[in-house]
Amino acid sequence: MLGRALPGPEQGVIRDAITEGVIRRLLDKGDPRLQNFQLCNGCGSCTPYCPAQINDLEANGDRGYLARKVTAALQAGRRPEIDLSDCVQCYSCETVCPRSVSIGGIINAVYETEHVQPVFRRMLLDRGCLPPHAFLPLYTGRGRIRKFVAKAIQYPCPVDDRAVDEVRRLLLHPVEASAFSRPGHPAPKRPLTRPDQVFHLNSCCAFNYPGADLSQREILAALGIRYETSRLQTCCGGAPHYMGGAGFADRLLLTARNLSVIRDALEPDDGIAITGICPTCSDSYTAALELLSVSTNRAVVNEALGRIGREVGNPGTFVVANILDLYPLYLDELRRLVETRLSGLRVGVHVSCHYRKMTGTLAVPPGLQDLAAVTGARVVRSGMEHHCCGGVKNLFDRHQNGHTKGLPRLNRLVHKGFMQHRLDVMVVDCPGCELVYDHMGVPVLHITELLALATGADPRETVCIQGHLTSLSPALGRIGIL
Ligand code: SF4
Ligand code: SF4
Structure with a gap:
């Protein structure tokens, strides 16, 4: 037998058996991420919020498709028939689900078992x-x-x-x-x-x-x-x-x-x-x-x-x-600390998926806008406030698979939004989102960096703008910060 490759169909049978064993083990052992999947009633609230469009609504018009595809497979003890690596692990599905079912958590549990990195x-x-x-x-x-x-x-x-x-x-x-x-x-x-x-x-x-x-x-x-x-x-x-x-x-x-x-x-x-x-x-x-x-x-x-x-x-x-x-508790103090108003800087804000997961709401919290406004920058509202940036997992996956050229769908959407709104800089609350924006050629600042610039910090010594992949010099030079 040694050295003889198995025919394709037999490989498929073995692969399915292993995968189904994985699902059975996850179910039998009561992994907490799978504990309440039976509560899903297929209402479909989660589907439109999935930035990865694991379900293409336009293709089948079925709002409950994403959840049913995942939870029905588990009911049958089978692996969900979706490409698990499509999921960017934003957890928007869990955040929005009225029954706290976590489709992203289930995908994470299966992905973790199949793809230990x-x-x-x-x-x-x-x-x-x-x-x-x-x-x-x-x-x-x-x-x-x-x-x-x-x-x-x-x-x-x-x-x-x-x-x-x-x-x-x-x-x-x-x-x-x-x-x-x-x-x-x-x-x-x-x-x-x-x-x-x-x-x-x-x-x-x-x-x-x-x-x-x-x-x-x-x-x-x-x-x-x-x-x-x-x-x-x-x-x-x-x-x-x-x-x-x-x-x-x-x-x-x-x-x-x-x-x-x-x-x-x-x-x-x-x-x-x-x-x-x-x-x-x-x-x-x-x-x-x-x-x-x-x-x-x-x-x-x-x-x-x-x-x-x-x-x-x-x-x-x-x-x-x-x-x-934390910082919105100190808005007045921050306002008093501003030495250089960043007037003339058009910024968009992007709140991370994991902050929303933590707070349990998809509503855009006012904190990031308020903090950006304190600096004197002009905050331009855009659909990107609601978008997932594309995710760090996706960025790493692409680089591990050698797909370093071109932007995936989510990144293209975000990039288009940035250009359409004629923004100078995106402001984010997450160094992971910052990495994704920076990598796709969008000038970006973490909110702490924006606040520090306004309160007189040195752009190079403290804010380290020279370490960014996408240059901030045009935007900051135009408003006299550089
Ligand atoms: S996972 Fe939650 S939001 Fe999605 S269909 Fe099921 S019950 Fe509805
Ligand atoms: S965690 Fe995955 S399945 Fe859930 S909304 Fe995000 S990308 Fe879609």
């Missing part, structure tokens, strides 16, 4: 984060290797060796996702109030936009908010999770371990606020705090953390202070 997992085990070289293909694909080298020298991986060792010991003894259950009625979230101090997260994607991170620190200091960071903090698992390199349980364990680090870094307090420049991190912490509110979940997590001498306590101690919730 050893390369991202290896990076987590070796470095405790997505290190600079994780992003190298995105720079070589655009012929920007010098920008990559300059950043890699100046902003190396921020994680301490002791933390990497703990991550390795944690992830090398995997916990099944089925060990966790979702809370039936999540505790109501405490409204965010002005914190005295915050823990500022190092985000993996900050490598691409060190200016967003430096700007955030300057703004926190200018607002009189004390902040702590720690080199013992690692990746929350969010970005690798959506790209198939960290499972559901891995992400929870990584975030829970970080909660223990954060607790150690700050004085014991009743309201530890966690901030950072990345909504995927915010979403990881929000999801973890919700899961940890169930005592049985906490027990499983603490058993795993116990192996590395850590423990996570009362999740009610922490509050997630995403910048779109």
